[in-house]
Amino acid sequence: MQRAFAELYQAEVYPPMSHPSADPAVIAGVARFFGVGVSKVERARILEIGCGTGHHLLSVASCWPSAECVGLDVSRKYIARAKNLARQAGLKNVSFNEGSILEFEPEGEFDFIIAHGVFSWVSNEVKVGMMDFIGKRLSKDGIAVVSFNVVAGWRERMLVVEKVRAIQEAGGVDEMTALAVFKTVASDRESEIVDDMLAKGEEVLACDDFGPMTDAWSLGAMLKLAELSDLRWLGDSVTGARGDDAADEKCKTTFRSEMFCRSDLLLGESMPIPEQVDENFKVPNFPKLNSWRLVCARECLPLVDPKLKSCVFPFSQIKVLSAMDGSRSLMDLADYSREVSPELDFLPWLKYVAERGFFS
Ligand SMILES: C[S@@+](CC[C@H](N)C(=O)[O-])C[C@H]1O[C@@H](n2cnc3c(N)ncnc32)[C@H](O)[C@@H]1O
Known part of the structure; x- marks a missing residue:
């Protein structure tokens, strides 16, 4: 192998x-x-x-x-x-x-x-x-x-690969054709997986899902x-x-x-950016980033605070930031955050975002 x-x-x-x-x-x-x-x-x-x-x-x-x-x-x-x-x-x-x-x-x-x-x-x-x-x-x-x-997500992918390979062998067709054929009979979940595979393209699939090794x-x-x-x-x-x-x-x-x-590295405090704390910060009831910050969030660019310092947010948090266009209440955003970023401790994080002046 x-x-x-x-x-x-x-x-x-x-x-x-x-x-x-x-x-x-x-x-x-x-x-x-x-x-x-x-x-x-x-x-x-x-x-x-x-x-x-x-x-x-x-x-x-x-x-x-x-x-x-x-x-x-x-x-x-x-x-x-x-x-x-x-x-x-x-x-x-x-x-x-x-x-x-x-x-x-x-x-x-x-x-x-x-x-x-x-x-x-x-x-x-x-x-x-x-x-x-x-x-x-x-x-x-x-x-x-x-x-x-x-392995958690790969298990079900391998079942899809097996079915697609069977179609390939029976029909003598290539992977991309077999994937498209399988999609016409696949369950909703299988169809999602097939779409993801198709999006990777033939060259990546040959080394990845359909490669000789994906341990x-x-x-x-x-x-x-x-x-x-x-x-x-x-x-x-x-x-x-x-x-x-x-x-x-x-x-x-x-x-x-x-x-x-x-393992011998001593960890400091996480995200220590004290000099940027705005004493007058306020968490709005309907959090709204200004239009440029909203563009940055939606384009996955670093968000820049009022002191022109950039802040790189992980992708799951970017999703929550992208929803801050003033149309959602704090409660709505908290629900959304639980959905797209389950690990995030939403309220302390939102306070940090406010402290950095992202709502000003
Ligand atoms: C799936 S490709 C990924 C290439 C690239 N890192 C990327 O993500 O686009 C895996 C790479 O690991 C290399 N590789 C495999 N075994 C290796 C080894 N024992 N030492 C160094 N490189 C190895 C392969 O030659 C191949 O280029």
Whole structure:
């Protein structure tokens, strides 16, 4: 199975993608919600494990010219392409290495270690080796982001994959055609899953849902492995929330992108932004962001406070902010928040939003 996957990567090019949840600036922003004041991104050492053709890391390197970016991937073809792209773009602050994480011995430690879309696509030996590497090579206040497929949501996806494969075999058609055929007879829930698969596109599906390996884990199992690697779990780099296996089962979570720091790092207070507190803040009965902040929320851009300081909110909180157009009462918003951001302690959070002057 692992061999089939390695061959797939040598033969085909995984679509070039960049990942907002693995942007060091976003990671550093979300880490503040968990009381970690990470090193400045500007001069950070950033490692991406399983960097593919380097699309994400090259984007990071071009944003942060004084940061040192290092990419690692086992695929010769991908690393050759990544090096070529770096040369063409004239980027001097990024280097790419061909090889497995099991044998990788770079110099020093890293302030950010990113492993996006790797954990569920490698053998258990590589999973353990990767987490062990991260535990040993993360700097004192460094942050690692490791994403993985979650078994709670993946279970029902695999049932859909089995049915679609049966249609493929019977009709001798490709995956996309078989998906479209299956959709005509699928239940509502199956139809939602099919839509999500179709939206990913053929190339991603070939390595993902229909790939030779998509090993889904539970959060609990992941956290046990992290603990064994001397890593401390902070929370999700997309939602800024934590959650647990029971919540994942309820929400049928399919994917997590989790942040870890060293187990010996002492956490400070979360979101300490005291100098921005407005003593005259007031939580309105019908919270309303001004039109620019509403645009920022709806476009998932950082919201800027009256002192022109940006604030990165996790995606689930952005959804609540997007609903603050003055048409919903506090009670309505609290209900909505429970629906889209169940982990959020709504009233204290709203007070914080008011303190930052977002309603002025
Ligand atoms: C699903 S792709 C993800 C690529 C990219 N990180 C992304 O999310 O777009 C997984 C990548 O992990 C790489 N990989 C697999 N096993 C590896 C190993 N042992 N060490 C380093 N990279 C590995 C593959 O070659 C492939 O490029």
